[in-house]
Amino acid sequence: MALHAYLQRVIREGALKVRMPGGETLTFGDGSGPPVAVAITSRRWLARIAANPAMGLGEAYMDGGLVMEDGSIHDLVDLIGRNGKYRPLKRAGALSRWWLDRRLQANARLAARRNVAHHYDLSVDLYRRFLDPDLQYSCAYFPHPGASLEAAQTAKKRHIAAKLLLAPGQKVLDIGCGWGGLGLSLAKAADVEVEGVTLSREQLATAQWRADKAGLSDRARFSLTDYRDVEGPYDRIVSVGMFEHVGRPNFQAYFDQVARLLNEDGVALIHAIGRADGPGFTQPWIAKYIFPGGYIPSLSEVLPCVERAGLIVTDVEILRLHYAETLAAWRELFAAQREEIARLYDERFCRMWELYLSFSEMAFRHRSHFVFQIQLAKTIDAVPRTRDYIAEAEAEIQQARAMRPLASVAA
Amino acid sequence: MALHAYLQRVIREGALKVRMPGGETLTFGDGSGPPVAVAITSRRWLARIAANPAMGLGEAYMDGGLVMEDGSIHDLVDLIGRNGKYRPLKRAGALSRWWLDRRLQANARLAARRNVAHHYDLSVDLYRRFLDPDLQYSCAYFPHPGASLEAAQTAKKRHIAAKLLLAPGQKVLDIGCGWGGLGLSLAKAADVEVEGVTLSREQLATAQWRADKAGLSDRARFSLTDYRDVEGPYDRIVSVGMFEHVGRPNFQAYFDQVARLLNEDGVALIHAIGRADGPGFTQPWIAKYIFPGGYIPSLSEVLPCVERAGLIVTDVEILRLHYAETLAAWRELFAAQREEIARLYDERFCRMWELYLSFSEMAFRHRSHFVFQIQLAKTIDAVPRTRDYIAEAEAEIQQARAMRPLASVAA
Numbered sequence: 052m053a054l055h056a057y058l059q060r061v062i063r064e065g066a067l068k069v070r071m072p073g074g075e076t077l078t079f080g081d082g083s084g085p086p087v088a089v090a091i092t093s094r095r096w097l098a099r100i101a102a103n104p105a106m107g108l109g110e111a112y113m114d115g116g117l118v119m120e121d122g123s124i125h126d127l128v129d130l131i132g133r134n135g136k137y138r139p140l141k142r143a144g145a146l147s148r149w150w151l152d153r154r155l156q157a158n159a160r161l162a163a164r165r166n167v168a169h170h171y172d173l174s175v176d177l178y179r180r181f182l183d184p185d186l187q188y189s190c191a192y193f194p195h196p197g198a199s200l201e202a203a204q205t206a207k208k209r210h211i212a213a214k215l216l217l218a219p220g221q222k223v224l225d226i227g228c229g230w231g232g233l234g235l236s237l238a239k240a241a242d243v244e245v246e247g248v249t250l251s252r253e254q255l256a257t258a259q260w261r262a263d264k265a266g267l268s269d270r271a272r273f274s275l276t277d278y279r280d281v282e283g284p285y286d287r288i289v290s291v292g293m294f295e296h297v298g299r300p301n302f303q304a305y306f307d308q309v310a311r312l313l314n315e316d317g318v319a320l321i322h323a324i325g326r327a328d329g330p331g332f333t334q335p336w337i338a339k340y341i342f343p344g345g346y347i348p349s350l351s352e353v354l355p356c357v358e359r360a361g362l363i364v365t366d367v368e369i370l371r372l373h374y375a376e377t378l379a380a381w382r383e384l385f386a387a388q389r390e391e392i393a394r395l396y397d398e399r400f401c402r403m404w405e406l407y408l409s410f411s412e413m414a415f416r417h418r419s420h421f422v423f424q425i426q427l428a429k430t431i432d433a434v435p436r437t438r439d440y441i442a443e444a445e446a447e448i449q450q451a452r453a454m455r456p457l458a459s460v461a462a
Numbered sequence: 463m464a465l466h467a468y469l470q471r472v473i474r475e476g477a478l479k480v481r482m483p484g485g486e487t488l489t490f491g492d493g494s495g496p497p498v499a500v501a502i503t504s505r506r507w508l509a510r511i512a513a514n515p516a517m518g519l520g521e522a523y524m525d526g527g528l529v530m531e532d533g534s535i536h537d538l539v540d541l542i543g544r545n546g547k548y549r550p551l552k553r554a555g556a557l558s559r560w561w562l563d564r565r566l567q568a569n570a571r572l573a574a575r576r577n578v579a580h581h582y583d584l585s586v587d588l589y590r591r592f593l594d595p596d597l598q599y600s601c602a603y604f605p606h607p608g609a610s611l612e613a614a615q616t617a618k619k620r621h622i623a624a625k626l627l628l629a630p631g632q633k634v635l636d637i638g639c640g641w642g643g644l645g646l647s648l649a650k651a652a653d654v655e656v657e658g659v660t661l662s663r664e665q666l667a668t669a670q671w672r673a674d675k676a677g678l679s680d681r682a683r684f685s686l687t688d689y690r691d692v693e694g695p696y697d698r699i700v701s702v703g704m705f706e707h708v709g710r711p712n713f714q715a716y717f718d719q720v721a722r723l724l725n726e727d728g729v730a731l732i733h734a735i736g737r738a739d740g741p742g743f744t745q746p747w748i749a750k751y752i753f754p755g756g757y758i759p760s761l762s763e764v765l766p767c768v769e770r771a772g773l774i775v776t777d778v779e780i781l782r783l784h785y786a787e788t789l790a791a792w793r794e795l796f797a798a799q800r801e802e803i804a805r806l807y808d809e810r811f812c813r814m815w816e817l818y819l820s821f822s823e824m825a826f827r828h829r830s831h832f833v834f835q836i837q838l839a840k841t842i843d844a845v846p847r848t849r850d851y852i853a854e855a856e857a858e859i860q861q862a863r864a865m866r867p868l869a870s871v872a873a
Contacts, residue, residue, distance in 0.1 A: 361739075372847055431738070
């Protein structure tokens with residue numbers, strides 16, 4: 052049977068039991084680690100999973116076609132992830148690449164707004180339940196193992212602020228400003244003028260509410276604007292966890308716009324998820340249910356566009372495993388609030404999100420995903436000659452205690 | 463006249479006077495800055511320069527067709543460099559790219575050895591006259607402005623050692639080991655076993671002599687070996703200022719070999735010159751007279767090969783202007799020893815080298831060349847999660863004063 056052969060090829064480590072619709076139980080792996088047992092509840096679901104595991108497994112879990120009998124969905128995803136090294140890497144061929152670029156990642160303005168709304172217009176009441184108090188919905192920076200999520204998100208903002216080389220009065224653009232946490236922090240800590248743009252009405256409302264509440268509405272302004280429509284110029288541009296939504300066909304337009312908006316002595320910092328193993332595909336279930344229009348680039352897809360835009364790369368930091376830790380923290384907070392979230396949405400939604408969080412964590416832990424922070428400039432001397440300034444600026448900001456969450460969104 | 467029109471288009475800043483073979487003097491630029499005056503000594507030279515300035519100017523200077531009448535060759539090159547922003551960037555078309563790849567950068571084993579010999583088999587008696595006492599013939603790392611060349615080269619070795627995360631007993635491969643300075647320092651400072659490979663007999667002889675002299679021949683071994691023929695495996699691989707000689711057609715082979723030679727938990731550091739403005743050409747005069755087979759890559763040419771080799775980028779530092787400072791220091795030392803060097807070689811050789819050093823400095827100061835240090839690994843947790851370890855290790859090494867030149871090559 053197709054699924055049997057597939058799992059036998061793919062699952063070599065760990066202990067997986069699958070109870071089939073007929074009642075038969077199949078066993079896979081070498082028996083190591085905590086046992087994971089699932090049941091497939093009907094022949095129809097079995098056929099769907101076998102025909103297209105990448106989509107079918109996620110849909111089956113959401114809709115009750117696959118039920119956990121021992122261990123959690125996270126244990127299952129982690130087991131699959133640990134066995135990733137036995138799966139051959141899928142490289143995108145030219146034709147399928149063309150099709151995906153057209154079909155999934157076009158992200159013209161209207162599609163971009165719809166794609167963003169799909170995820171980010173979920174109520175802030177959902178996000179505040181599993182994010183830190185500042186609603187940082189991107190990879191945290193753990194300065195040492197065991198740092199709390201809140202401390203790591205504060206450290207992330209410090210790290211970014213340091214790399215931006217901020218000075219009072221500068222105009223800063225935040226592309227994909229989320230619920231305003233980073234923009235408000237920069238405005239407050241460095242006395243800069245921040246303009247944040249988002250395509251999510253929910254995020255905009257929250258960001259504006261927080262700016263008001265913190266008395267910063269004159270220095271931190273937010274608007275519902277496509278990055279392609281921003282005017283500028285700016286002294287600094289920051290974009291955190293937004294590039295993942297740009298889509299491959301728009302990479303050049305994105306960096307051309309950064310170059311156009313940035314002053315001659317300006318500095319930009321792009322913080323986004325990347326994949327170490329070269330150009331790939333967006334996981335189909337993720338593309339359909341979680342991040343329509345999204346695409347995780349490899350550095351080799353980003354840098355040609357940076358160079359053609361006339362921007363100079365001045366630093367590239369690669370954050371490995373920080374996002375795995377971040378996602379683990381979100382997953383635990385989500386689990387602790389599961390009942391509340393199920394009341395807000397429903398059980399199916401909870402299962403979908405649990406799978407999404409575990410799946411993402413697995414990609415960072417086992418599938419060589421990472422976060423890159425690319426610092427960009429237009430002239431060769433826009434940033435200091437050594438990187439020592441980063442730690443120095445971080446220490447200063449920390450001493451000033453300037454990155455605390457402003458107007459956090461409590462229940 | 464062609465040259466007149468060309469210079470009028472290209473020289474907009476500065477003050478350039480050109481005395482023509484007929485006696486007429488032409489003036490270019492806006493008159494700012496120190497005056498530079500040259501004479502073209504014959505109609506034949508004028509025609510050669512006009513027909514192909516990129517090659518003709520250098521040849522004319524070497525062979526007496528172009529004589530400096532006011533200012534130095536460095537002033538002339540700097541003036542041309544400052545005006546670089548008015549010259550359209552030449553992008554390599556597919557056909558010329560193919561031709562250059564075949565013709566100039568093939569670097570099969572025999573050609574590679576010949577190309578290396580052309581430059582690096584010059585007597586160590588030349589190099590010791592303008593390099594630091596450790597004969598570091600690559601970009602130094604200036605921890606603060608005004609650091610001496612020697613201090614900056616020592617800091618460079620510290621910086622690299624820190625990024626290599628060395629531990630006693632590790633096997634380290636140094637691809638392109640030069641006169642052994644880095645390898646000997648690492649063996650001594652970190653108690654590792656270094657194997658250095660070079661294709662230059664002169665470099666090999668000096669490196670072995672220094673290892674003997676420092677009592678390190680058991681821990682620092684050097685050989686005349688093509689990187690493609692090294693066996694391995696190694697815990698660490700370092701390659702400083704060698705990738706520039708690999709040639710575009712061999713980039714994939716180079717990183718495939720690094721991946722093959724590196725242990726599963728290994729770390730590699732590649733330090734090389736890059737260009738910010740995307741794929742380009744090797745300057746023809748440099749390719750003919752200084753570095754046959756050489757090619758300066760952009761990051762967008764390097765990263766696809768890294769990814770296809772299965773290596774994970776764990777950090778990319780971009781050193782801007784450090785090489786301009788390094789080259790300025792070499793140029794000054796060269797000038798101070800000019801008479802001696804002219805006695806070793808001849809006047810033409812001195813002019814060729816002065817032009818090469820000035821031309822290179824100009825590329826870093828005005829044409830957005832930089833040095834990249836790419837740290838590579840095979841697993842996502844081979845290096846610490848934050849970059850803080852680099853400064854910490856540097857401080858430790860500095861305290862131990864472990865990077866002093868060993869067995870320096872005095873006159």
